[in-house]
Structures are given as structure tokens and as C-alpha cells.
Amino acid sequence: MALRKKMIVLVLLLLAAAACTIAGASKTKKSEKVCDKGWECKGSVYCCNQTISDFFQVYQFENLFSKRNTPIAHAVGFWDYQAFITASADYQPLGFGTTGGKQTQMQEVAAFLGHVGSKTSCGYGVATGGPLAWGLCYNKELSPSQSYCDDTNVDYPCTPGVDYYGRGALPLYWNYNYGSIGDGIKADLLNHPENLEQNATIAFQAAIYRWMTPMKKKQPSAHDVFVGKWKPTKNDTLAKRLPGFGATMNVLYGDVICGQGYIDSMNNIVSHYQYYLDLMGVGRDISGDNLDCAEQAAFNPSYKPSLTSSSA
Numbered sequence: 492m493a494l495r496k497k498m499i500v501l502v503l504l505l506l507a508a509a510a511c512t513i514a515g516a517s518k519t520k521k522s523e524k525v526c527d528k529g530w531e532c533k534g535s536v537y538c539c540n541q542t543i544s545d546f547f548q549v550y551q552f553e554n555l556f557s558k559r560n561t562p563i564a565h566a567v568g569f570w571d572y573q574a575f576i577t578a579s580a581d582y583q584p585l586g587f588g589t590t591g592g593k594q595t596q597m598q599e600v601a602a603f604l605g606h607v608g609s610k611t612s613c614g615y616g617v618a619t620g621g622p623l624a625w626g627l628c629y630n631k632e633l634s635p636s637q638s639y640c641d642d643t644n645v646d647y648p649c650t651p652g653v654d655y656y657g658r659g660a661l662p663l664y665w666n667y668n669y670g671s672i673g674d675g676i677k678a679d680l681l682n683h684p685e686n687l688e689q690n691a692t693i694a695f696q697a698a699i700y701r702w703m704t705p706m707k708k709k710q711p712s713a714h715d716v717f718v719g720k721w722k723p724t725k726n727d728t729l730a731k732r733l734p735g736f737g738a739t740m741n742v743l744y745g746d747v748i749c750g751q752g753y754i755d756s757m758n759n760i761v762s763h764y765q766y767y768l769d770l771m772g773v774g775r776d777i778s779g780d781n782l783d784c785a786e787q788a789a790f791n792p793s794y795k796p797s798l799t800s801s802s803a
Contacts, residue, residue: 537589559627566630578695590718605764607660623766631688632657658687660698675700710790713739730788735781749784
């Protein structure tokens with residue numbers, strides 16, 4: 492009888508120990524993925540990755556755009572680090588600057604800002620600090636040659652009296668681009684395109700949205716081709732379109748830049764990207780494969796004005 496009581500007690504103790512172990516494991520499992528990086532990331536696979544502000548800080552932004560507030564710059568006091576970080580908040584949970592390890596994350600920020608810097612630069616060959624130090628000099632086109640109104644577009648008809656010349660961090664042209672990207676960032680850019688030259692956060696938001704979003708059918712986003720989420724088809728390979736920085740130029744500018752050999756406009760964008768990699772401490776040796784698009788056929792050959800170029 493005594494032996495039976497001892498066995499019962501032993502069984503109860505074992506059951507109690509097992510219950511504690513299960514409870515502890517459950518508690519640990521629930522807390523494993525709990526992390527707070529200062530931005531909303533529930534359900535995002537990037538939730539526990541570093542944020543952009545973890546590896547890209549204000550002094551680095553100042554180094555990249557060191558001449559933007561000089562007296563001869565055209566957008567003095569407009570662009571700043573906080574506007575960029577604020578604008579990126581909605582896109583970091585989607586992978587902008589948070590995809591992969593720290594090196595890939597820094598590469599993407601340098602790639603994006605390389606485009607921005609080259610498209611807003613007022614640098615020239617003998618400029619103080621060199622031609623690559625003058626990114627974010629502009630926030631709008633100073634001498635537009637036309638209003639950039641396509642009055643045949645029924646989805647985004649031109650607002651009377653409004654011009655759609657180049658504005659923003661990745662300058663927008665044409666009413667249909669202002670309309671569609673405005674819808675994407677929930678801002679009325681079609682009726683108020685001036686927001687891109689009056690609010691730096693909105694200007695960066697529009698540029699990041701364009702980087703993260705496929706702008707045309709059957710075409711990837713610049714983000715996807717850069718971080719390796721896009722897989723080229725056989726036709727892409729035959730057209731020499733491969734993942735890397737070169738393909739981001741193809742996505743953003745098409746045959747305005749790509750498939751024309753080593754032209755100055757393409758080389759300038761690549762140079763900004765590599766210059767920023769150096770300044771961020773990554774180094775241009777880590778520029779990645781398929782750096783240029785000199786021989787790439789365009790994803791979508793031009794047949795009407797390009798998203799960013801008035802010359803297409």
C-alpha cells in the first residue's frame with residue numbers, strides 16, 4: 492500500500508514538472524519574435540531586422556549631400572535627414588532598406604539615394620567638393636519647356652492651370668504620373684503637384700513608392716531587381732536584363748538611359764551609387780553584379796513620354 496502511494500506521488504510530481512516545462516516553452520516561443528524597432532511591423536518578415544536609422548545616421552546623410560545647403564544650391568533648407576526617415580517608415584516593413592543582412596540593407600539605401608542624388612544634382616566637373624557632392628541641390632525643374640499635360644489621358648485628366656514639370660526626389664513628369672503616384676501615397680498630387688516642391692517628406696515618399704512599386708505591367712519594381720527578389724525569364728536573359736543596380740535604371744528610365752552603351756547619363760547614376768557606398772563605409776567594391784544597363788533592352792520600349800524624362 493505504501494509503495495502504491497509513493498508511485499502515485501511520483502507520477503503527480505512528473506506530471507507537474509512536465510506541465511511547467513510546457514508552460515515555460517510556450518512562454519519562450521511567444522516571446523521569441525517580440526521586437527520593437529520603432530516602426531509598425533506586425534506580420535512583416537522584416538520586423539526584427541535593423542531599421543534604416545540603425546545603420547544610416549544623420550552624419551552620413553550630411554556627408555552624402557554635403558553641398559545641398561550652400562548659398563548657390565537651389566533648394567537650400569528643403570531636404571533633410573528626418574524627412575527621409577519619416578518618409579521611409581511606411582516602406583521599411585515592406586523591405587525598403589530592411590531586406591537581407593546589414594550589407595544588403597546599406598547597399599539598397601545607397602542605390603536608392605544614388606538615383607536621387609544624380610537626378611537632383613547641380614554638380615559639374617570642377618564644382619567645389621567634386622561633381623558628386625551636389626545631390627539634393629534641386630527640388631524642381633527651374634526652366635520647364637512645357638506644361639507636361641497629356642490631355643488624352645482620361646484616368647488622370649489635367650487640372651486647369653496646373654503644370655506637371657519635374658518635381659521631387661525622383662522628379663515626376665506628366666499628369667498621369669502625378670495622379671497614379673499620388674494615389675499610391677494617398678496625396679492629391681494631380682491637383683496639387685506643388686506638394687513635391689513644398690514638402691520634403693512627401694517628395695521622398697513619392698520617390699520611395701516608385702522604387703518599391705512596379706510602375707508598368709509585366710515589369711518588376713526597382714527594389715525587387717536590386718535585392719534579388721526578381722527572377723529573370725529566358726527573354727529577360729536574352730535581353731541582358733539581370734538582377735542588380737543596372738536593372739534599377741532599366742525599371743526607372745527604360746531606353747532613355749539603357750541599351751545605349753556607356754553614355755554619360757548612365758555613368759553619372761552609377762558614379763553616384765558607388766560614391767555613396769564609399770561614404771557609407773560599404774565601399775564600391777561591394778557594388779554588386781550587373782552594375783550597368785549599357786546593353787540591356789528596355790523592359791518597356793518608349794512610345795510616349797517617360798516617367799522621369801522630358802526627352803523621351
